[in-house]
Amino acid sequence: MRFILRRLGFYLIAFWASITLNFLLPRFMPGDPVSRMFARTQGKMQPEQIEALRKMLGVDTRPLWEQYVDYMHNILTGQMGVSISRFPTPVTEVIASQIGWTLLLGGTALVCAAVVGNLLGILAAWRRGGAIDSALPPLLVFIGSFPYFWLAMGALYLFGVVLGWFPIRHAFTDGLEPAFTSEFIGDVGAHLILPALTIVLVSIGGWMLGMRNTMIATNSEDYITMAEAKGLRPGRIMLRYAARNAMLPSVTSFGMGLGFVVGGAMLTEVVFAYPGVGYQLLNAVQGLDYPLMQGLFLTITAAVLLANFLVDILYVRLDPRVRSN
Amino acid sequence: MTVSQVSFGSHEPVLDVKNLTVKYIGDTRSTTAVDRVSFSIGTGEVFGLAGESGCGKSTIANSIMRLLKDPAKIAGGSISFGGRDVLAMSPDELRRFRWQDVAMVFQSAMNSLNPVLTIGEQIVDIFTTHAGYSRKESMRRAGELLELVRIDPARLKSYPHQLSGGMRQRAVIAMAVALKPSLLILDEPTTALDVVVQQEIMAQIKELQRELGFSVLFITHDMSLMVELSHRMAVMYGGRIVETAKAQDVYADPRHPYTQALMGAFPPLTGPRIPLKGLPEGVKFQNIPDLEEVAPDHFVAPFNAGAEAAVFEGAAQ
Numbered sequence: 001m002r003f004i005l006r007r008l009g010f011y012l013i014a015f016w017a018s019i020t021l022n023f024l025l026p027r028f029m030p031g032d033p034v035s036r037m038f039a040r041t042q043g044k045m046q047p048e049q050i051e052a053l054r055k056m057l058g059v060d061t062r063p064l065w066e067q068y069v070d071y072m073h074n075i076l077t078g079q080m081g082v083s084i085s086r087f088p089t090p091v092t093e094v095i096a097s098q099i100g101w102t103l104l105l106g107g108t109a110l111v112c113a114a115v116v117g118n119l120l121g122i123l124a125a126w127r128r129g130g131a132i133d134s135a136l137p138p139l140l141v142f143i144g145s146f147p148y149f150w151l152a153m154g155a156l157y158l159f160g161v162v163l164g165w166f167p168i169r170h171a172f173t174d175g176l177e178p179a180f181t182s183e184f185i186g187d188v189g190a191h192l193i194l195p196a197l198t199i200v201l202v203s204i205g206g207w208m209l210g211m212r213n214t215m216i217a218t219n220s221e222d223y224i225t226m227a228e229a230k231g232l233r234p235g236r237i238m239l240r241y242a243a244r245n246a247m248l249p250s251v252t253s254f255g256m257g258l259g260f261v262v263g264g265a266m267l268t269e270v271v272f273a274y275p276g277v278g279y280q281l282l283n284a285v286q287g288l289d290y291p292l293m294q295g296l297f298l299t300i301t302a303a304v305l306l307a308n309f310l311v312d313i314l315y316v317r318l319d320p321r322v323r324s325n
Numbered sequence: 326m327t328v329s330q331v332s333f334g335s336h337e338p339v340l341d342v343k344n345l346t347v348k349y350i351g352d353t354r355s356t357t358a359v360d361r362v363s364f365s366i367g368t369g370e371v372f373g374l375a376g377e378s379g380c381g382k383s384t385i386a387n388s389i390m391r392l393l394k395d396p397a398k399i400a401g402g403s404i405s406f407g408g409r410d411v412l413a414m415s416p417d418e419l420r421r422f423r424w425q426d427v428a429m430v431f432q433s434a435m436n437s438l439n440p441v442l443t444i445g446e447q448i449v450d451i452f453t454t455h456a457g458y459s460r461k462e463s464m465r466r467a468g469e470l471l472e473l474v475r476i477d478p479a480r481l482k483s484y485p486h487q488l489s490g491g492m493r494q495r496a497v498i499a500m501a502v503a504l505k506p507s508l509l510i511l512d513e514p515t516t517a518l519d520v521v522v523q524q525e526i527m528a529q530i531k532e533l534q535r536e537l538g539f540s541v542l543f544i545t546h547d548m549s550l551m552v553e554l555s556h557r558m559a560v561m562y563g564g565r566i567v568e569t570a571k572a573q574d575v576y577a578d579p580r581h582p583y584t585q586a587l588m589g590a591f592p593p594l595t596g597p598r599i600p601l602k603g604l605p606e607g608v609k610f611q612n613i614p615d616l617e618e619v620a621p622d623h624f625v626a627p628f629n630a631g632a633e634a635a636v637f638e639g640a641a642q
Binding site: 221222223225226227228229230231232233236240241244245318319320321 | 421497
């Protein structure tokens with residue numbers, strides 16, 4: 001319990017540091033959003049309008065610390081301002097409309113890649129030098145080192161356009177009303193397969209190699225020999241003795257991955273025209289949309305920290321040695 | 326060689342190793358770690374195997390349980406246990422043979438326990454796999470086992486890192502006797518422990534041996550410990566047995582120069598201070614011949630007098 005409280009304290013400080021950075025970074029970037037909007041309207045704005053916009057968007061000339069106090073207050077009360085690039089939608093609304101899809105796509109891909117990759121890694125290490133161990137790692141690393149957008153577009157062209165097995169854009173068929181019906185869920189699933197599959201393909205090699213290497217190190221531990229001497233069944237030794245110990249580093253990577261899911265998979269979202277946070281973030285940066293950028297960064301930071309905190313708690317369950325120190 | 330006929334008592338030997346040869350096969354060169362080694366262990370007998378690090382003691386232990394991993398290969402000889410050919414066992418037979426018939430206490434208790442499972446779970450494993458007991462029944466028996474080695478049964482819920490080194494080794498010994506095996510292999514069971522704990526552990530093993538009557542293959546390089554515990558013993562050098570006899574005879578009258586050097590390398594606890602003798606530098610025994618009987622039940626590999634002279638010369642310096 002003390003361990004968890006200490007971790008919680010650490011994450012709160014990390015969170016504070018990150019929102020402070022989050023506040024400072026865009027303000028040190030060159031350019032300001034109102035001049036961007038001014039440029040977009042091709043100079044049709046009056047000076048008073050510009051002034052009003054500056055006020056409304058919080059692009060004020062007040063001293064930095066006053067802005068900081070305001071900013072902290074707003075964050076703690078859940079106000080993240082109005083998006084500039086999608087004016088006048090509030091930032092929270094923009095993020096809320098996209099984040100569900102991002103989580104669905106990224107979460108599915110991450111879970112599939114981690115589960116399958118780790119299982120393959122376990123098997124490869126257990127039968128070291130066997131068929132899985134010899135063939136898969138080079139193949140998966142080869143696929144994983146393709147430029148992602150090339151692989152994604154190739155898959156889109158082959159399976160979406162030529163073969164027509166999967167829909168080629170969006171998260172569900174246009175005109176379909178989102179509802180908890182089997183029809184809609186099936187449709188979402190069909191739209192999900194191709195983008196998720198491309199992410200799984202490029203990331204699975206890393207999971208497999210990581211697990212395989214840790215597992216090989218674990219296999220030479222004395223307690224594995226002892227388990228064999230005890231005459232336990234091979235499956236039990238593999239899972240309860242070897243994999244159970246070798247999975248700890250993978251859990252950490254999974255936690256990190258889980259946090260970054262919230263950041264979205266920008267290239268995937270662009271290639272498959274999938275709604276999501278990643279594409280939104282790109283737009284926000286290009287449009288110097290401070291509030292949206294800050295809102296997104298904040299969400300990502302919070303997600304990464306939260307995921308790490310969850311992993312810490314999980315670690316306490318998984319590794320008894322953590323509990324004592 | 327007739328060594329296998331010499332065993333403690335008149336019983337049929339529990340373990341009979343004949344001409345065992347183990348090679349570590351590399352890409353460019355191979356090493357023979359165990360070279361035509363023969364010995365047998367009778368029912369209830371404690372057989373000691375002594376020798377320096379790397380002489381093949383542990384390789385023999387691992388061969389008996391068929392735990393050798395690549396690149397080690399059993400290249401020849403036979404191991405028979407209670408009349409069964411260990412080297413011919415199918416994977417399933419082998420799995421049942423392990424721990425039910427032969428159990429082993431490994432060198433380092435620190436590393437032979439799974440760090441993420443409780444002591445209880447690791448004992449229960451044995452019962453549920455081999456004896457088919459329910460979890461509850463297994464847990465009860467696991468508690469009894471811990472009591473047998475004088476550990477509080479409440480420790481069943483502890484993880485290995487929460488126990489001291491001595492407790493861990495005792496827990497491993499408890500696991501080893503869980504299924505009442507007829508042979509227990511002790512591979513340097515006290516090497517990682519300090520002398521006081523060593524004594525406790527050895528006393529524990531002696532007591533269990535008296536109570537349960539299993540045979541023991543005791544591997545160590547600590548000659549005094551070995552003489553104290555073993556009925557018969559063998560001294561190994563470079564993968565070969567150079568001398569084997571009753572432990573008392575080896576102690577009182579070591580014949581092979583290597584045995585003499587090994588005996589001379591330990592300080593006596595009492596008596597005047599004497600400079601320790603060891604094998605002097607540069608002395609190597611090669612192409613060690615088969616054993617010959619030099620006295621009743623006392624077998625020594627013939628050696629040339631030059632080597633003996635070198636040992637004594639080295640000792641004199």
